[in-house]
Amino acid sequence: MKTILLKSGYSIPVMGLGTWLMNGRECFDSVLMALENGYRHIDTANAYENEDDIGQAIQTSGINRKELFLTSKVWYQKLRFKDVIDQCHSSLEKLRTDYLDLLLIHWPNKFIPMNETFKAFEKLVEEHLVRSIGVSNFTINHLEEALKSTVLPIAVNQVEFHPFLFQKELYQYCKEKQIVIIAYSPLARGKVFESDLLQKIGQNKDTGPGQVALAWLIKKGLVVIPKSSSEEHIIANLGALSITLSDQESSMIDNISENQRFINPSWSEFDA
Template sequence: MTDAQPPVHDGMPALGLGTWQNEDPDQCAESVRTALEMGYRHIDTAQIYGNEEAVGRGIAAADVDREDIFLATKVWIDSLEYDDVLETTAESLDRLGTDYLDLLYVHWPARTYDPEETLPALEELREDGVIERIGVSNFEPEHIETAQEVLDAPLFANQVEIHPLLQQQRLREFCDENGVELVAYSPLARGDVFGNEVLSDIADDHGVSEAQVSLAWLRQHGLTAIPKATGEGHIADNLASLELSLSESELSRIDDIDDEQRFVDPDFGPDAW
């Protein structure tokens, strides 16, 4: 347990609970409830995860007011035509047991995604108060530029794979210059941070886990992280990263890691990858 609180980026807590591959309904609901009662205030899910109902149950079971929770979900690539965005978002709200979302993402710039059709639907949802912020996920700079040209509303965030083994420097610089928050999924490199010598050495020096080092590195670079965790121990360990402060030399050592691994690379991913 920690009393430390994550930085808040325009209303979005910079540490959240990811729920990708948390597919057992009871376990998912319990992990969400546990995280919220432990101090998390940012929960991330998606239509394709198949767990929005369980996430909603976890939120309802927690002794935390809905307005104190930053809740995000994502529209899947088969549902990005205008009417489908509106319809499936309503279904997501019903499953989550809420009447609004703090953030709604386009999950990938793929399949039925058409900036001129998809993005105006998200703007309509925002104008109607159904969502508070518009986001995208797995977008490269050229996709972001197009989206910002189409949108009248601000593009709030881009959720992508980022961790010490895939540092995304070009994308980080682009998003910083264009006022787009970056949210890191798979921030622990699907567990591979535990086998990295640099991260292990720094973790040993502080008496913490490599997971905490990775999350602190992301936080100190101004990024938001949403690590998946199901058990109480891992949920607590990730939260404890808020108490870890890395020195400039430690940040530089991590910045200099030259082992690059991308763990999420579907056939429909951007060609630039």
């Protein structure tokens, strides 16, 4: 699988499996299917309450840990120094691993100083429990503050990003700062399948709108983490890796954006 080099010096596979809202047997089966079909990057979070299912699937797959890229996230209410350390240890135990490839602040929280959270991240990196660190749901203002709050490179910002939400300014800013964007909800939670333009571009390439949306993100240098619990979809999404979009097709997709956000939870007021 193609990878992108992070500012931390480690590489991240451009496609991973999203696991939000999957738990128990469904999560176990999906992760195992993904691993058996060539995925090596799994995205989870302490708040998803599925790290144990993922750990079991990894163990069952028998795949060498060194081949995998595992991301977890610390919840916005758990960003105090001790809470971060405790959450990371809990993630490691449930995932049955000695280290996380990437640990993220899940959502910003203005009531907890960023440098306190990052001090904990720094300790975890020093102890080799975490390789790269990053953030999620951060705006440019949050990133400005984050960059001043730690000696570690902020390797990624995981945000909602898909053809209906092309976050141009954030994209440019991250490019300048060499912060890789991980696009979450890259299929717009299913809405991409309704787009006439994505369907038309897909038909010309003998593929579907989902693969076209993912290929558009990958062409921009983003990492994608589509979620699926269906083997057919898990395999189909990998097809995006072998699609080449022309610059013209790409710019037509750039113009779809309706600034439509699907993830807007009540707790995002904590970053106001």
